[in-house]
Amino acid sequence: MQGQKSTRRQVLSAIGVLGGSALLYNMMTTMGYAAETQFAGPPKLSGAKKGASVVVLGAGLAGMLAAYELTKAGYKVQILEYQDRSGGRNWSLYGGDTYTELGGATQNVKFAAGNYLNPGPWRIPHHHRALLHYCKAFGVNLEPFIQFNHNAFVHNTEAFGGAPQRFRSLAADFEGHVAELLGKALDQKGLDAEMTAEDRDRLKEALRDWGMLDKDFKYAKNLRSSEHRGFDRPPGGGVNGAPSPSEIFGLSDVLDSGVWRQMSFFMNSEFQTTMFQPTGGMGMIGKAFAAQIPGLTTYNAKVTKLIQDKKGVTVTWSDTGTGKVNETKADWCVCTIPLTILSQIESNLSDKMQAAVAAVPYTNSVKIGLEMKRRFWEDDYAIYGGHSFTNQEIGLISYPNNNLFKDGPAVLLGAFSSGMGGYHLGGMSPEERIEVALTQGSVFHPDSYRKEFLSGASVAWSRVPWIQGCCARWTEETRQAHYQDLVAMDGRVVLAGEHASYVGCWMEGALLSSLDAITRLHKRALEA
């Protein structure tokens, strides 16, 4: 090994040993070995047996896509939906909307016309080809989602006395210091065994370039480093046009900020630019899907029993308005009910599938929308979209990506909280959540945050009545033990949804799962 270049395999297996296979997967993704999402175009199913029928449980994206494609294939399809609307987690809250969470707290959303909170999905990666395909096919107008903003803030209670700093300054200083240190290691011949002399020289020049180092290979206060981190006095015109450089932060302070977490977050393939959002709110996608399948959905239908035999599937459901109990029969069933709920529904699904359904816990997250009188983040801070991160429970605040430069009220995302912070906020009343969001978010914009606040709305996914959680959270062990049982066709029933995919929690996962499920269902139905 000494003096040899490490092969890619050796590097990967070393990482595998050190960090476990989750890290290995991440590295493989980074290195281009792990695939992006799998979408080979719409399934083009056709030739369903005359009169063959399918009942779809749930009118989220997975259920609606199944209904759309199976109808095209010739099946008689009907959907049963617990809510009084289609879309599932694809959902936007607008002014005038009312939302009642588990526990009974009701919020009347007071946002101005056109403003919204996306409680669930809010951004679409450019490589989620299935979702983008159907958005285009169904006429959903997409606009850029500003994912990466160098000028937004990073706040850490443990760094800079709690003062937030611009991402670009912290990231520039992290890279500059690392480049300088790595250059020193090269000079001290500490890495000679790792590479050829030629590569060493090339790497050194690369470090100077990348880290904005000076002629002496130092990362220092000068106009060059300021090109990345921002100037003290930016370049201008006329008499005082000359710029002046900014002070750089010390390495120790930069490490305190934890900025590498933001840097690596933005490098993750799911979070790389370009990202998209539908114009008018994420819920526009659900509405566009619903428009493709008019008349197929029965709303306010709470499924209480799912029984199949050799001849077909019988779904028992009650009308949540009248309490009337009904039965729906079909030859086949696509069930997209979240596992949190499905695990509580009486069924004669196989033991294996029931074990799989009961094996997957759901995450929690909390989103809070805050409507502000004006866009002070744009006017006063030159922040146009993107996220300011904090290590406080709210996690981040995220600025609206639409209607830039407009006067009038705008809604920013005042919290996207998960894990322990999400549980804490989720356990609060809606009013308490808003108060926490205002207190914690004020660190970024202390002069304006409370002053400009108009109203807020929050969704804690643990208390969403139709799902009791946010997303299925698999582990390597539960995947190994249960995933194939969960996605396998069980007699006449097949499950679909983000929980039945490896693109967990993304709309793309719901669609890919649905396409795979109905393709197998169709094959089975033709063979039957």
Place this chain on the structure above:
Amino acid sequence: MTRLVKSGLVLAAALVLAAPALADEPGPGGSKPPVPKTGAEVYTMVCQSCHMAGGAGAKGAGMIPALANNPKLKVAAYPIVMVAKGRGGMPWFNDTLSADQMAAVITYIRTNFGNAYAEPVTAADVAKLSPKPAAGGHKAFRDLRASARKISVRTMVTTLA
């Protein structure tokens, strides 16, 4: 918090960060939530998100069990295994809460919300039924439940008290 628990949490956090990206990851924010210590704090800051204030539970498309006036809490092994290993949509907490925190909150719910099972649950009791983070997830839960059933109630209460 003990040093061991702290380093465990750091490790857990590192692994979470290393996992593939999920849409409901807020990203790198929110890494320093306040740490609950007493049973009441753990309940308010963790359990209440689903089980509601006062352990009332809730009903929608499915249900979230009420903890108030719940006779299942009589045998401490039941809530210990439930909190440590999770069940259905409920996640396991033995990789996010320490044995001390789990013991405190279980003692809290067993002596509040109309429940009066006075004997406190200790971290050692929790550790016995939840020796390490649930690598096997709910499967481990089922195994544990099965083995818990084999122990007589009397033995279990003695062991746990």
